[in-house]
Amino acid sequence: MRHLIAAAVVAMAGFAFVATAPAAQAAGEGLLGRVAVDGKPAPGVTVKVKKKGGEQVGTVKTGANGQFKIDVPGPGDYTATVDRSTFPAGAKLLDPNRSSLTVTISSDGTRFVLFALTTGKQQGGGGGGQGNKHKPVRALQLLLEGIRFGLIIAITAIGLSLIYGTTGLTNFAHGELVTFGAVVAWMLNSRLGLQLIIATILAVIIGGVAGGLNERLLWRPLRKRGTGLIAMLVISIGLSILARYVILVLYSDRSHAYTDYGSQNARDYGPVNLTDKDLSSIVLSLLVLVGVALLLQRSRIGKAMRAVADNRDLASASGINVDRVVLVVWIMGGALAAFGGVLYGLSDQVNWEMGFRLLLLMFAGITLGGLGTAYGALLGSLLVGILVQMSTLVVAPELKNVGGLLILIIILIVRPSGLLGARTRVG
Amino acid sequence: MDFGSIITNGFHALVGLDAVYFALLAIGLNIHFGYTGLLNFGQVGFAAVGAYGVSISVTTFHLPFAVGILIGLLSGVALGLLLGLPTLRLRADYLAITTIAASEILRLCFRSVALSKWTGGSDGLNQFATAFTNLNPFPSDAKYGVGPFRFSAPDTWSLLVGWTLVGLCVLLVFLLMRSPWGRVLKAIREDEDAARSLGKNVYFYKMQALVLGGVIGSLAGIFDAVQSQSVQPDLYGTPVTFFAYAVLILGGAARVLGPVVGAMIFWFLLSVTETVLGQLVGNGYITFLTSSQAGQVRYMLVGLGLILLMVFRPQGIFGNRREIALDAR
Numbered sequence: 172m173r174h175l176i177a178a179a180v181v182a183m184a185g186f187a188f189v190a191t192a193p194a195a196q197a198a199g200e201g202l203l204g205r206v207a208v209d210g211k212p213a214p215g216v217t218v219k220v221k222k223k224g225g226e227q228v229g230t231v232k233t234g235a236n237g238q239f240k241i242d243v244p245g246p247g248d249y250t251a252t253v254d255r256s257t258f259p260a261g262a263k264l265l266d267p268n269r270s271s272l273t274v275t276i277s278s279d280g281t282r283f284v285l286f287a288l289t290t291g292k293q294q295g296g297g298g299g300g301q302g303n304k305h306k307p308v309r310a311l312q313l314l315l316e317g318i319r320f321g322l323i324i325a326i327t328a329i330g331l332s333l334i335y336g337t338t339g340l341t342n343f344a345h346g347e348l349v350t351f352g353a354v355v356a357w358m359l360n361s362r363l364g365l366q367l368i369i370a371t372i373l374a375v376i377i378g379g380v381a382g383g384l385n386e387r388l389l390w391r392p393l394r395k396r397g398t399g400l401i402a403m404l405v406i407s408i409g410l411s412i413l414a415r416y417v418i419l420v421l422y423s424d425r426s427h428a429y430t431d432y433g434s435q436n437a438r439d440y441g442p443v444n445l446t447d448k449d450l451s452s453i454v455l456s457l458l459v460l461v462g463v464a465l466l467l468q469r470s471r472i473g474k475a476m477r478a479v480a481d482n483r484d485l486a487s488a489s490g491i492n493v494d495r496v497v498l499v500v501w502i503m504g505g506a507l508a509a510f511g512g513v514l515y516g517l518s519d520q521v522n523w524e525m526g527f528r529l530l531l532l533m534f535a536g537i538t539l540g541g542l543g544t545a546y547g548a549l550l551g552s553l554l555v556g557i558l559v560q561m562s563t564l565v566v567a568p569e570l571k572n573v574g575g576l577l578i579l580i581i582i583l584i585v586r587p588s589g590l591l592g593a594r595t596r597v598g
Numbered sequence: 599m600d601f602g603s604i605i606t607n608g609f610h611a612l613v614g615l616d617a618v619y620f621a622l623l624a625i626g627l628n629i630h631f632g633y634t635g636l637l638n639f640g641q642v643g644f645a646a647v648g649a650y651g652v653s654i655s656v657t658t659f660h661l662p663f664a665v666g667i668l669i670g671l672l673s674g675v676a677l678g679l680l681l682g683l684p685t686l687r688l689r690a691d692y693l694a695i696t697t698i699a700a701s702e703i704l705r706l707c708f709r710s711v712a713l714s715k716w717t718g719g720s721d722g723l724n725q726f727a728t729a730f731t732n733l734n735p736f737p738s739d740a741k742y743g744v745g746p747f748r749f750s751a752p753d754t755w756s757l758l759v760g761w762t763l764v765g766l767c768v769l770l771v772f773l774l775m776r777s778p779w780g781r782v783l784k785a786i787r788e789d790e791d792a793a794r795s796l797g798k799n800v801y802f803y804k805m806q807a808l809v810l811g812g813v814i815g816s817l818a819g820i821f822d823a824v825q826s827q828s829v830q831p832d833l834y835g836t837p838v839t840f841f842a843y844a845v846l847i848l849g850g851a852a853r854v855l856g857p858v859v860g861a862m863i864f865w866f867l868l869s870v871t872e873t874v875l876g877q878l879v880g881n882g883y884i885t886f887l888t889s890s891q892a893g894q895v896r897y898m899l900v901g902l903g904l905i906l907l908m909v910f911r912p913q914g915i916f917g918n919r920r921e922i923a924l925d926a927r
Contacts, residue, residue, distance in 0.1 A: 275721075341691045393909065401637065401690060405847065406908045408840050413901030420891045420898070531702055534695050566712075573706050576699040583696050584684035 204284040212237025217254040262288040321556020322456035327511035328533040330504020336480030336543030343407040346526030347414035352378040352509020353516035367431040382505015426520040535579035541592025611869030618760035622818030623842040624857030629811035632851035635787035640697030644812040645819030646834035647673035656726040663729035674816025678809035709831035722830035756825035850917030
């Protein structure tokens with residue numbers, strides 16, 4: 172099984188060309204924090220920190236990035252208080268009751284506090300915190316956010332669905348292909364200084380290569396050995412853990428934004444507003460998805476993919492080179508996942524776990540649409556994205572993913588073959 | 599290199615509290631995956647409802663500790679029924695996705711602000727098991743063990759209770775699996791249709807297996823929460839389930855002692871690699887890693903180990919290759 176070792180070596184080497192991220196914080200207790208006005212850093216705000224029960228620890232000012240850090244003498248409860256007189260002009264606390272925050276710091280631990288300010292003018296692009304809008308308008312705004320998010324899920328999930336359709340593999344490591352793309356683009360962008368668009372193109376190519384290597388070095392040899400589907404599922408979980416921690420070690424446990432297109436103000440489009448990058452994200456996703464649809468519908472290889480996904484043996488018997496089709500599916504899946512990862516990183520920052528967090532929503536999307544179908548994955552993912560965002564109308568934003576996962580369970584109960592899947596017996 | 603600390607740390611991990619926790623989780627999974635062929639990827643959800651069952655009952659509703667434990671176990675039963683009713687008729691990979699989604703839903707709910715009145719939000723709950731520590735018969739001023747291998751009094755008490763629980767669960771599994779009931783489970787794993795054609799109600803057997811394994815998972819969660827006196831929602835993330843699978847496969851699925859041996863070796867290896875890597879980094883032999891990265895490298899090894907085991911020795915240390923449901927769908 173030289174291939175496997177080779178796979179591991181290649182995976183590591185793929186990362187080796189980029190510099191290692193800075194080390195994590197040193198030992199000792201500390202308090203980290205950030206002051207932000209409408210999500211943008213607020214420099215020069217004074218924060219007083221004292222130990223609960225009296226004793227003053229110190230006073231710090233936030234830096235240019237809106238962050239402050241103070242070492243505290245030992246474990247215990249500490250209260251951080253912002254000085255309102257040092258706020259930027261026109262800014263006030265989003266929640267007036269939160270000018271003091273108390274946290275418990277454990278031995279050698281660091282805690283993070285956030286003071287959210289607002290100028291009251293800007294409405295921001297995020298799903299939450301828009302209570303001042305009328306409900307229908309807010310619903311429309313969330314619908315738009317949902318479409319943007321759903322398109323990202325769709326881009327990443329098409330590969331997952333086609334891989335399932337053509338090989339039967341439930342690939343738990345697909346989320347890591349998403350993270351991989353986002354992280355590679357971040358490294359090219361902020362470490363090597365490439366413009367994000369160029370970095371994205373390179374990341375998509377590298378993502379495609381990574382997908383192809385996955386198939387050539389690991390999954391094809393395993394299929395040739397006759398490894399069972401459940402064994403392959405467990406192997407994909409192992410691969411997911413391995414890849415996730417390789418990314419963690421080589422990247423970092425912090426979230427980072429791309430250096431380009433960082434802070435943009437939302438533009439108004441009638442009742443709703445969007446930042447330019449969100450609009451571009453929607454347009455680009457749509458273009459890519461239309462491209463994929465055309466490929467599947469019109470091209471020879473696309474037809475072959477659908478044929479293999481529909482009935483592998485029949486496709487093989489009618490002269491389709493199944494191995495080649497599967498390889499193309501993996502390359503396409505890897506490239507699309509990388510692209511989706513960059514888009515996701517653009518809206519939610521790049522994080523070592525981002526793909527893993529997206530994975531269950533991808534599963535929800537493709538199950539809703541019908542496992543193994545390409546168009547089903549598209550439709551299902553879009554619906555899941557919209558549902559996740561719109562659900563913040565009724566539930567707290569922190570619970571929005573619960574809606575997406577519940578849909579997954581409900582669909583499995585009501586119609587396990589999904590919306591577009593053939594109505595077959597599945598158990 | 600300080601081999602003394604490598605050996606003492608390794609021994610502590612070999613029989614430590616984590617080994618107990620994962621042994622119990624994996625014994626539950628063994629009933630699901632090893633004997634019945636059910637792919638439950640939400641085992642940590644069972645642990646979470648157990649842990650929260652006891653902590654919420656005691657902290658929020660001021661019920662007696664024993665009642666809390668009962669509620670924790672019953673929550674496991676309830677979750678098993680809730681998950682099993684709709685999904686056990688489905689294919690194996692569907693069950694996998696549903697259970698993993700359910701465990702994530704539970705974690706997200708437990709850490710939500712909306713429920714923090716009861717659950718303590720992302721900080722969780724603590725100090726709900728003083729009844730357990732009060733039962734500790736060991737005087738707290740001494741350490742217990744042999745030679746350099748010593749544990750503090752609370753740990754000794756927890757380990758005693760923990761390994762007793764593991765022993766009881768192993769005995770239960772041993773007795774069940776040589777009973778006719780256990781043979782039906784294995785028959786379902788081997789060929790569901792054949793079992794059905796012999797007049798067995800496959801669905802009910804699967805349900806019983808899911809609930810039983812789930813309750814043992816809840817017991818694991820209860821034990822872990824009680825001995826550490828705290829629950830915290832992010833301790834119940836999906837990686838715990840994956841590690842429990844690694845433990846099970848390492849020891850050997852469908853073997854009574856597989857999960858126990860697997861848990862001991864798993865934590866022993868993690869501890870040894872951590873100490874060795876930590877020392878290599880600390881003494882400057884390895885310069886391309888920081889000490890926190892060295893801790894993360896261990897988990898890369900877990901992933902790699904899981905892949906290699908599954909490829910080259912899916913039956914683990916003790917297992918019998920023919921007894922593992924790897925081709926089911």
